[in-house]
Amino acid sequence: xxxxxxxxxxxxxxxxxxxxxxxxxxxxxxxxxxxxxxxxxxxxxxxxxxxxxxxxxxxxxxxxxxxxxxxxxxxxxxxxxxxxxxxxxxxxxxxxxxxxxxxxxxxxxxxxxxxxxxxxxxxxxxxxxxxxxxxxxxxxxxxxxxxxxxxxxxxxxxxxxxxxxxxxxxxxxxxxxxxxxxxxxxxxxxxxxxxxxxxxxxxxxxxxxxxxxxxxxxxxxxxxxxxxxxxxxxxxxxxxxxxxxxxxxxxxxxxxxxxxxxxxxxxxxxxxxxxx
Numbered sequence: 001x002x003x004x005x006x007x008x009x010x011x012x013x014x015x016x017x018x019x020x021x022x023x024x025x026x027x028x029x030x031x032x033x034x035x036x037x038x039x040x041x042x043x044x045x046x047x048x049x050x051x052x053x054x055x056x057x058x059x060x061x062x063x064x065x066x067x068x069x070x071x072x073x074x075x076x077x078x079x080x081x082x083x084x085x086x087x088x089x090x091x092x093x094x095x096x097x098x099x100x101x102x103x104x105x106x107x108x109x110x111x112x113x114x115x116x117x118x119x120x121x122x123x124x125x126x127x128x129x130x131x132x133x134x135x136x137x138x139x140x141x142x143x144x145x146x147x148x149x150x151x152x153x154x155x156x157x158x159x160x161x162x163x164x165x166x167x168x169x170x171x172x173x174x175x176x177x178x179x180x181x182x183x184x185x186x187x188x189x190x191x192x193x194x195x196x197x198x199x200x201x202x203x204x205x206x207x208x209x210x211x212x213x214x215x216x217x218x219x220x221x222x223x224x225x226x227x228x229x230x231x232x233x234x235x236x237x238x239x240x241x242x243x244x245x246x247x248x249x250x251x252x253x254x255x256x257x258x259x260x261x262x263x264x265x266x267x268x269x270x271x272x273x274x275x276x
Contacts, residue, residue, distance in 0.1 A: 014060040014061055015036070015037040016039065016060065017039045017061070017063070018063045018065060019046060020067065021065070022044075023065055025151065025189070027153070027156070028187050029065060032193065032194050041053075048066045048087075049083045049088050061197065062097045064092045067084060071241075072241055074127045074128035075126060075128070075242040081127060084131075085131040085132055089135040090138045093139055099139055099143040101145050104147060105182075105246065106124060106129035106249065107129050110179075111247075111248075115250040115252035116205070117253065126244050126245070127243065145203040146193065146196065148184050149182045149183075150183040151189070152268075154275050159183070160183075160217075160268065163175075163217075163221045163222065168227060174231075174232045174239070175214050175231050175234065176239050178235050179236060179245050180249070181207075182249075182250055185271055187267070187270060188267050199257055202255075207250075207251040207252075208261045208263060209261060211264075224272055
């Protein structure tokens, strides 16, 4: 009986390093790559603003999910945000392994009214957006740069979990209706990253199909969860947040073979099902 020769490059599972393993993206990546050998480091185990801890094993791939994600707090402490997003990415890149780095739709100013693609020029409005754009450069041209948007999942702090909590406590919620983007379920994003690492490196836009405003998303969350709460649509000016957000930040890919994600409503239902 003949036996196929084993692929020497796949003779063992890849050893992956996941930074920010305690966050929603890091958690989803661990699940998506569960058949590989995953070294998962939380912020407590490696604060990426600092050099890597001693004794890290050699890895075949780094999934860099750690980052400063508080958009308004970055406006108040841009140096702190840069230390994590830019300095942290430099520390990760210095490991020398192939790198997947996660960026954001907030690198764009929102002046377009058609989806942003990879060749569109960034022009961030906020300190957070500027640090994320600088982090792309820190990752280097030989990394996979994943721009994504409006992330949510069943763990961590995110819009879906916040709306579920507040809608269970209140009769009415005020939610902005003049920002439009692509709410993206981290489980679907992580699955797309598995496809992405078999494709050429560079900048890629990975976000859920479809788009909506924050108010439309909130209304859908409330309806899908069967909660008795009214959503009042307001403007960004009425909300008065410290950091400017793009009014339109829908992401699509123009690159051949780009992974596609399911519609955001499907992601929301998948998330709500896991939340029970």
